[in-house]
Amino acid sequence: MAGPALKRLMAEYKQLLQDPPEGIMAGPVSDENYFEWEALIPGPEGTFFEGGIFPTKLTFPSDYPLSPPKMVFTCEMFHPNIYPDGRVCISILHPPGDDPMGYETSAERWSPVQSIEKILLSVMSMLAEPNDESPANVDAAKTYRENRDDFKRRAQILARKTLGID
Amino acid sequence: MLQISPRLRNTLISIGSLILTTAVVSNAFYQRKQFYPSIIYITKSNASMAAIYFQGLTLVFLTWKLLRWVFFGQLRPAEIEHLVDKSWFAMTDTCLAFTVFRDEFNSSFVTLFTILLFLKCFHWLAEDRIDYMERTPVITKLFHFRAVSLLTTLSFLDIFFVAYAYNSLVTRGASYQLVFGFEYAVLCTAVGFTAIKYILHCIDSLHDQTAPWDRKAAILLYTELVINFSRVTLYTVFLVLMFKMQSFPLFAVRPIYMAVKSFKKSLYDVIMSRRAIHTMNTLYPNATLEEIRAGDSTCIICREEMTTSCKKLPCNHIFHAYCLRSWFQRQQTCPTCRLDILRPRRPATAAAPAAAAPAGQPAPGGGAFPPGQFAFPQQPHFHMGNMAFPFPLPPGFPQHFPMPQPGQAGPAQLPNLTGAPMMYPAFYPAGGMMPPPPPLPPMPVPNFADMSEEDLRRLEGDSRRALEMRVAHLRNIQALLDAAVIQFTQYLSLMTPPVVLPAVPLTSTTTIPTGTSEATVSSSSTNATPSEETPTGNSESDEVRRRRLQRFQNGLAAEQP
Ligand SMILES: [Zn+2]
Ligand SMILES: [Zn+2]
Numbered sequence: 001m002a003g004p005a006l007k008r009l010m011a012e013y014k015q016l017l018q019d020p021p022e023g024i025m026a027g028p029v030s031d032e033n034y035f036e037w038e039a040l041i042p043g044p045e046g047t048f049f050e051g052g053i054f055p056t057k058l059t060f061p062s063d064y065p066l067s068p069p070k071m072v073f074t075c076e077m078f079h080p081n082i083y084p085d086g087r088v089c090i091s092i093l094h095p096p097g098d099d100p101m102g103y104e105t106s107a108e109r110w111s112p113v114q115s116i117e118k119i120l121l122s123v124m125s126m127l128a129e130p131n132d133e134s135p136a137n138v139d140a141a142k143t144y145r146e147n148r149d150d151f152k153r154r155a156q157i158l159a160r161k162t163l164g165i166d
Numbered sequence: 167m168l169q170i171s172p173r174l175r176n177t178l179i180s181i182g183s184l185i186l187t188t189a190v191v192s193n194a195f196y197q198r199k200q201f202y203p204s205i206i207y208i209t210k211s212n213a214s215m216a217a218i219y220f221q222g223l224t225l226v227f228l229t230w231k232l233l234r235w236v237f238f239g240q241l242r243p244a245e246i247e248h249l250v251d252k253s254w255f256a257m258t259d260t261c262l263a264f265t266v267f268r269d270e271f272n273s274s275f276v277t278l279f280t281i282l283l284f285l286k287c288f289h290w291l292a293e294d295r296i297d298y299m300e301r302t303p304v305i306t307k308l309f310h311f312r313a314v315s316l317l318t319t320l321s322f323l324d325i326f327f328v329a330y331a332y333n334s335l336v337t338r339g340a341s342y343q344l345v346f347g348f349e350y351a352v353l354c355t356a357v358g359f360t361a362i363k364y365i366l367h368c369i370d371s372l373h374d375q376t377a378p379w380d381r382k383a384a385i386l387l388y389t390e391l392v393i394n395f396s397r398v399t400l401y402t403v404f405l406v407l408m409f410k411m412q413s414f415p416l417f418a419v420r421p422i423y424m425a426v427k428s429f430k431k432s433l434y435d436v437i438m439s440r441r442a443i444h445t446m447n448t449l450y451p452n453a454t455l456e457e458i459r460a461g462d463s464t465c466i467i468c469r470e471e472m473t474t475s476c477k478k479l480p481c482n483h484i485f486h487a488y489c490l491r492s493w494f495q496r497q498q499t500c501p502t503c504r505l506d507i508l509r510p511r512r513p514a515t516a517a518a519p520a521a522a523a524p525a526g527q528p529a530p531g532g533g534a535f536p537p538g539q540f541a542f543p544q545q546p547h548f549h550m551g552n553m554a555f556p557f558p559l560p561p562g563f564p565q566h567f568p569m570p571q572p573g574q575a576g577p578a579q580l581p582n583l584t585g586a587p588m589m590y591p592a593f594y595p596a597g598g599m600m601p602p603p604p605p606l607p608p609m610p611v612p613n614f615a616d617m618s619e620e621d622l623r624r625l626e627g628d629s630r631r632a633l634e635m636r637v638a639h640l641r642n643i644q645a646l647l648d649a650a651v652i653q654f655t656q657y658l659s660l661m662t663p664p665v666v667l668p669a670v671p672l673t674s675t676t677t678i679p680t681g682t683s684e685a686t687v688s689s690s691s692t693n694a695t696p697s698e699e700t701p702t703g704n705s706e707s708d709e710v711r712r713r714r715l716q717r718f719q720n721g722l723a724a725e726q727p
Binding site for chain 1: 242297300301302303304466467468469470489492493496497499501502504
């Protein structure tokens with residue numbers, strides 16, 4: 001019965017269980033629904049978001065892996081590449097062909113060769129190194145560019161919040 | 167604020183409404199004592215009527231809940247979301263329709279409209295549910311039972327209402343029944359499509375897991391085309407009839423637009439799919455078992471083992487044929503390396519002497535070139551003139567160059583091509599941005615778009631001529647790749663502190679013996695000539711440079727055997 005998208009998602013889940021990437025936890029929300037995933041992204045050590053564990057939600061289209069999933073941070077975030085509503089804006093999540101910004105080369109974009117693991121790792125490196133060139137959150141990009149200390153302070157507050165420490 | 171769960175709230179509303187109605191009815195009966203006078207009493211009183219209408223709404227809501235539970239059980243959040251979205255559109259469309267038929271607006275119209283909206287909701291939910299079949303690993307017997315009974319019920323109801331509207335139109339002439347008739351006819355197409363999908367999913371599930379039923383996608387594609395076409399036809403007929411009988415049906419503009427749009431999309435899908443299949447079947451060979459086993463035998467698209475029916479692209483990447491086809495419907499590139507599969511056959515048109523194009527720069531960086539880098543094969547067929555070397559190199563670089571057909575031209579001649587595309591990002595400096603490119607000699611951009619069909623055909627086939635042409639293109643690629651290496655070296659050397667190499671000593675290097683470096687140095691010396699015009703005022707630094715170069719040359723000469 002299972003469609004190609006489901007098969008591939010199950011295969012990726014199996015792979016992630018067998019060989020999980022450092023510090024990342026990800027899996028479908030339920031056994032019956034493999035098209036919604038939850039993932040916990042640790043803030044990389046030695047970066048602004050160090051110490052936090054950031055909950056995210058991945059939503060897969062029915063034609064996965066032909067189209068990329070959507071990814072949303074479900075906690076409060078302050079980051080140049082995350083929209084104020086939590087949506088993640090990185091090139092790996094953009095299908096090739098539509099490039100509103102004109103910044104990205106197609107090699108960085110989505111194709112079936114990418115995977116959930118690669119997305120999660122990309123998001124981790126996005127946390128480590130924000131890209132303020134085509135910001136999704138202009139406010140965050142401005143703070144990041146002009147006032148690193150303030151950015152770091154706000155990132156650390158958010159990181160602590162994810163641990164339930166206020 | 168008191169927090170009430172929606173469930174409790176609904177129960178309270180239902181009970182409240184029931185109490186209200188009972189109160190209204192018993193009050194009327196108490197006042198008038200008899201049945202008919204009581205009814206008249208209720209209809210005369212606005213407050214009583216409001217209570218009755220409210221009771222009607224609650225009843226509709228309860229029926230809805232019951233039927234929904236019978237046919238669907240618990241709704242998923244996505245289904246609810248779709249339902250709400252679509253209901254809003256359906257409501258607005260119908261409100262617009264009310265304005266056209268405002269003379270006929272009465273309670274039977276409201277009833278019919280409620281039933282229509284009701285049925286529409288069930289159609290949408292049915293579609294979502296059947297689509298969900300492909301997305302869940304858990305399909306129970308109950309699911310099948312619900313699906314079959316729901317689809318049967320819906321199709322019977324649709325047909326009944328179409329017939330009812332038709333009869334009404336024939337006997338009583340044009341009325342709002344025309345709108346309802348067409349609405350139900352469109353719903354018929356929807357339930358038909360859903361039923362076909364259900365059957366296809368079921369057939370698919372009976373197939374062996376290891377050998378998926380690869381015709382399903384194609385059948386679905388064509389079914390969608392047919393369904394969308396019939397929908398557009400229905401709307402056209404509706405439009406004509408409405409225009410004749412009443413006025414232009416403004417309320418139907420949105421659904422018609424949507425129907426035309428999805429028809430266009432399904433037509434485009436079919437065309438793209440056909441093109442992809444054609445490309446795959448004519449251009450790319452089936453991968454042999456040895457070829458599959460040679461590399462990673464996992465298909466990168468579905469992450470499953472590849473055994474049979476696999477295709478090999480010119481870049482030597484292998485995929486399941488059916489996986490590749492679904493991808494080609496979206497994009498005509500290799501999923502792994504993004505080689506453009508539709509363009510590779512287009513050859514460069516112009517030919518020009520080659521040696522002039524690469525290494526068009528006086529070598530900066532204190533002679534940082536290892537001797538091997540300049541080993542530029544001097545072949546008579548360098549058609550480099552019109553082949554631009556775009557900078558910075560886009561990762562899609564190989565897309566623009568003619569590719570050989572594997573098996574005929576042989577990957578062996580192009581060992582670096584197969585792996586090359588994946589490597590491009592690695593050439594970017596760590597910072598991510600390219601340094602400003604040095605002034606390159608003007609290199610015209612290749613203009614493959616001008617290729618006529620005939621030119622393309624000339625490249626196909628096994629004739630000597632076609633073979634020769636392909637070989638010529640291969641040489642172009644080689645030249646371009648060599649040029650790329652040189653350019654990259656230049657870029658890398660640009661990143662070290664610039665030390666301008668004087669032109670004068672270079673000419674003397676022509677005396678250096680041996681093969682490779684001779685070709686190398688002579689080509690760079692010709693290219694260096696423009697810089698000879700630089701003023702020779704700074705004699706002190708000139709002297710330093712000369713000495714440096716002398717040392718470098720000595721080193722070079724010492725390395726020669
Ligand atoms: Zn596959
Ligand atoms: Zn490839």
